[in-house]
Amino acid sequence: MQGSPPTFGSTVDHLRLDADDYEDCYVVGDVHGCIDRLEALIGRLDPAPTDLLVFVGDLVRKGPDSAAVLEWVRDRPNAYSVLGNNEAKVLDGATTQPPISASDRSYLRDLPDVITFDDAIVAHGGIDPRTPLDEQDAGTLTEIRSVPAGAGYDGPFWFEQYDGPHRVYFGHTVLEAPYVTEHAVGLDTGCVYGGRLTAYRHGDGEVTSVDGRFEEWNRPADQIVSPSSEHA
Numbered sequence: 001m002q003g004s005p006p007t008f009g010s011t012v013d014h015l016r017l018d019a020d021d022y023e024d025c026y027v028v029g030d031v032h033g034c035i036d037r038l039e040a041l042i043g044r045l046d047p048a049p050t051d052l053l054v055f056v057g058d059l060v061r062k063g064p065d066s067a068a069v070l071e072w073v074r075d076r077p078n079a080y081s082v083l084g085n086n087e088a089k090v091l092d093g094a095t096t097q098p099p100i101s102a103s104d105r106s107y108l109r110d111l112p113d114v115i116t117f118d119d120a121i122v123a124h125g126g127i128d129p130r131t132p133l134d135e136q137d138a139g140t141l142t143e144i145r146s147v148p149a150g151a152g153y154d155g156p157f158w159f160e161q162y163d164g165p166h167r168v169y170f171g172h173t174v175l176e177a178p179y180v181t182e183h184a185v186g187l188d189t190g191c192v193y194g195g196r197l198t199a200y201r202h203g204d205g206e207v208t209s210v211d212g213r214f215e216e217w218n219r220p221a222d223q224i225v226s227p228s229s230e231h232a
């Protein structure tokens, strides 16, 4: 892969992985405690132990079994996740749901803000397109949605404004379908709200998804984004 590895400032917890250590690299959207949906997706992907699985965060909350999802990811040496805003809520005491064990809390505390491999960046929210990478703020990487901030689901969205040079995989913003452009790939397809759980294979862009927790969407339509995206 051409280009230099993405670099971040010292206040950002950045985990750099070497894609050469793996065969295929899959990025997986927000799971939110939906362990059976995760198992269904993994059944479809059938990843080898030599394949890399990177989760965009929000492994926990809202769904039926957050602890099982954490255990699933923790137990696999080829699986990693960035910190999502829902993990942050658990850690900062903003919520007591789900109750988590001391060891799970310790695992959450160690989740990086950002994971990179090749020239790809994985961050839960995304990146601020107005700011150089080495000046990105950890909270922004986890929480960003609209730019300027504050408009939430009204947009305009950061991923409609960012034009590279890296490719950013993200979750956090619930999408009607995967958002795929050259420089941004959104994978939160609302598994816990009746959408789907989605994985994207880095390299060839193959999308694999399974049904979500419910048969139909149960989320307000103005909180499901359906921006246009060009499939790479």
Ligand SMILES: [Mn+2]
Pocket (backbone or CB within 6 Å): 030, 058, 086, 171, 172, 188
């Ligand atoms: Mn989420």
